Amino acid sequence: MTYLLALDQGTSSSRSIVFDASGQALSMAQQELPQIYPQPGWVEHDPMVIWQTQLATAREALAKAGITARQVRAIGITNQRETTVVWNRRTGIPIHHAIVWQDRRAEPTCADLRARGMAAMVQAKTGLVIDAYFSGTKLRWLLDHMPGARAQAEAGELAFGTIDSWLIWQLTAGAVHATDVSNASRTLLFNVHSNQWDTELLQMLDIPPSLMPTVRPSSALFGEVSPELLGHAIMLGGVAGDQQSALFGQACFKAGLVKNTYGTGCFMLMHTGAAFQTSRNGLITTSAAQTGSQPEFALEGSVFVGGAVVQWLRDGLHAIKSSSEVEALAQSVPDSGGVMLVPAFTGLGAPYWQPEARGTITGLTRGSTAAHIARAALESIAYQSAALLLAMSRDAVQGGGAPVAELRVDGGACVNDLLMQFQADLLGIPVVRPAVTETTALGAAYLAGLATGVYRNTDELAGLWRAERRFLPNLAPAHAAELMARWEHAVRQAVA
Numbered sequence: 001m002t003y004l005l006a007l008d009q010g011t012s013s014s015r016s017i018v019f020d021a022s023g024q025a026l027s028m029a030q031q032e033l034p035q036i037y038p039q040p041g042w043v044e045h046d047p048m049v050i051w052q053t054q055l056a057t058a059r060e061a062l063a064k065a066g067i068t069a070r071q072v073r074a075i076g077i078t079n080q081r082e083t084t085v086v087w088n089r090r091t092g093i094p095i096h097h098a099i100v101w102q103d104r105r106a107e108p109t110c111a112d113l114r115a116r117g118m119a120a121m122v123q124a125k126t127g128l129v130i131d132a133y134f135s136g137t138k139l140r141w142l143l144d145h146m147p148g149a150r151a152q153a154e155a156g157e158l159a160f161g162t163i164d165s166w167l168i169w170q171l172t173a174g175a176v177h178a179t180d181v182s183n184a185s186r187t188l189l190f191n192v193h194s195n196q197w198d199t200e201l202l203q204m205l206d207i208p209p210s211l212m213p214t215v216r217p218s219s220a221l222f223g224e225v226s227p228e229l230l231g232h233a234i235m236l237g238g239v240a241g242d243q244q245s246a247l248f249g250q251a252c253f254k255a256g257l258v259k260n261t262y263g264t265g266c267f268m269l270m271h272t273g274a275a276f277q278t279s280r281n282g283l284i285t286t287s288a289a290q291t292g293s294q295p296e297f298a299l300e301g302s303v304f305v306g307g308a309v310v311q312w313l314r315d316g317l318h319a320i321k322s323s324s325e326v327e328a329l330a331q332s333v334p335d336s337g338g339v340m341l342v343p344a345f346t347g348l349g350a351p352y353w354q355p356e357a358r359g360t361i362t363g364l365t366r367g368s369t370a371a372h373i374a375r376a377a378l379e380s381i382a383y384q385s386a387a388l389l390l391a392m393s394r395d396a397v398q399g400g401g402a403p404v405a406e407l408r409v410d411g412g413a414c415v416n417d418l419l420m421q422f423q424a425d426l427l428g429i430p431v432v433r434p435a436v437t438e439t440t441a442l443g444a445a446y447l448a449g450l451a452t453g454v455y456r457n458t459d460e461l462a463g464l465w466r467a468e469r470r471f472l473p474n475l476a477p478a479h480a481a482e483l484m485a486r487w488e489h490a491v492r493q494a495v496a
Contacts, residue, residue, distance in 0.1 A: 003072045004449050005061065005234070006441035007054055009079045009163050010242065011100065012264075014053035016061035017441045018072075021454055023464045025438055029060035036097060041104040044097035047085045050163065051170045058230060069232035074452040075171075075225060076238030076444030078245035079163040081186045084138040086149070086211070087166070089159050092174055095146050098163070099138040106137035109205075113137075118204060123278065125191045125198055127285030127297070129353075135162055136188035140205045153208045160211040162186070164239045168222055171236060176223035179213040181295070182244035185287035190215070192287050193276060195295055218244070218289035219447040238447025240289040242440050243267045247298060248289040249443030250408045250434065251465035253458045256396060258404050260385055261440070262413035265349070266303035268388045270396065270404065273297070277399045281391035282351030289443065291450055291458065299395055301350035301388040305343040307413045309377045312343070319370045327418050330375040338363040340490035341376040351391040352491065360494045381413060382423040383487040389427055390484075406430045410439040417471075425475035426483060435466040 002021040008014075015030040031053040036044040062069060082101035087094045099105070110130050113122070119130050128134055139160050143150045152158050161169065165179045184190040184197075189207060191198040197212050216222060222236040240248060243261065247269045250259040255273035260266055271288055276297050278285060288296040305312075310326050313319045320326055340362045342348075347355035361373065393403040406429050413419060414433055424431040436442055449455045473480075 001071070002454055003065070003067055004445040004454065005058060005072050005075045006445040007058060007075060007077045007167065008242075008441040008444065009050060009054050009077070009167060011080045011102075014050065014057050015441065016054070016057040017438060017445075018061050018065040018067065019442065019445045021449070023436055023442055023446070025436065027061050027064035029057040029064060031057055043100040043103045045083065045100055047087070047094045047098045047166055050098065051167065054167060055229060062230065069230040069234055072234050073454055074235045074237035074448035076446070076448035077164050077167055077236065078240055078242050078440050078444040079167070079183070081162065081183060081241035081243065082133060082135045082138075083163050084135045084142070084160070085163065085166045086139065086142050086158055086160050087169070088152070089157055089174075092169070095149055095158065096142055099142070101133060103138065104132050106132040106141050109137045109140055113204070122188060122201070125193070125201060126185065126188055127192055127276065127278070128186075128188060129284060130188070134186055134188045136201070136205050136207065139207060139211070143207070153211050156210040158211055159213070161213050164241075165213045168236060168239070171225045171229065172223045173226045177213045178216055178222055180216055180218040180220070180239040181287045181290050182218055182241045183239070184215045186241060192285070192295060192297070195293070217292055218248075219291040219450040221451055235452055237449070237451035238444050240444060240447055243269055243300065244286070244289040244298065245443035245447070246410055246440040247271060247443070248446060249439030249441070250410065251462045252408065253462060256401055256404065257408070258389065258392060259408040259410065259439070260389070262306055262381065262409060262411035262419075264306060264308045266306035266381065266385050266388070268301045268385060268392065269298045270392045271296070271298050272399070275399065277395060279391070279395050280398055281394045282353055283391055283395060284350070289447060291447070299392055301391060303381070303384040303388065304346050304349045306381050306384070307411075308345075309341070309343040309380055310413075312345070313374060313377055317373070319374055326374055326378060327416050329371050330378050331418055333369070333371045333375055336376040336379055337368055337372040338365070339368055339372045339376040340486060341373065341380045342490050342494040343377070343380050344494045348491070348494065351387060352495070354495050357494045360490065362490050362493055378416070378419050379422055382419055382426055383484070385423060386426040386484060387487070404429065406432055408432050408434065410434065410437050420471045421474070424471040424473045426480050428473045428477050428480055430473070431471040432467050433469045433471070435468040
């Protein structure tokens, strides 16, 4: 048997999964990752804890699968994107905690860049908007605020990386300082057309080039894991940011294929092939996972509060005792009874980009119950995702392509049949849940397998993809359009 090991380093946990060559998960190990909140708007992780938990879960997953490292053909890494680490090249010790993607401390730098008229140049080169979400401004903050950091950086003594680079460095005992195009494309420092760090962007943020990792395709031979870590040297063959990895794991290799990950938030990506397309509908452009030197792109939209609205029902409203109860409560009523819940707890993401919006519940009557609110909360995940997909379809048509034909889904909330059926009803297209829903880790395993000859090409991987269930729309298009109009009206209340 051929085995592949995926390291899935996320915001809330570190996980490792062993897959066989058919894409079946054989074992999984997971450890929670502590969150650090030094002050409002700041979010940090301890890079050493990230490394320790990731290594521990890798060892545990191999033991659970009953195999040794000698039986593993390759390792793939997928990771929380944009989270920023800077460490000393000689000692390997970070100069500060990792600054997490959610962290907003770099917003003053972003405001200055926008005021200087940099937004159009940045979007043309990177596909991104200037926002504290991305890594470059976090790196600038570290260089400006850590004593001696800038002088050390200019002397070539420091290394910058997103979490993939940090893990690669640790796994190879400091022999390899590298990243892949999908993670590099989230830094505000990477030209996605040339697949290189961009001199003008580095100068814009005053970043010494010596900090930067080597950029490789997502499927490539990154280096060997030190044998003492897992008991045998294993090739690192695949690296991709979590959302691009999920797109790859869903076998969305061609223009027009779309996946949506239903997690704490929702992340929707549409592959656009070799075409770099600037969205006219509130989305960003990003590099897709790449198997060669040819740039490939995706349009991306993010919903800030997806499954987190269920946690709010549990912890805020105390309407349920556990998240698993929400579907039964929502199904106890035939519909939301006119109730609309807009979960803009931290503003609204794509395609609205309204950071000042706040959560609202509208349409309440004396007949409204906790069940109606629970149903409206679940439906809010589908409404927000539908708004994203409709924006993507408009971009696709405006770019000369066809409207989206189906939506592939993954993430924790995709197991909720009520939510998936309502999603199909709103969109008027099939919503397809795969047999293997661990698509983020699977994408990393596939990328590693491609680099090491386990698979011949993406056509072979596409042949492995299997649907577990297809949710077909049951709602008349006019009724779905009426519901979306009501949703947009509710969003306007949240923004006012």
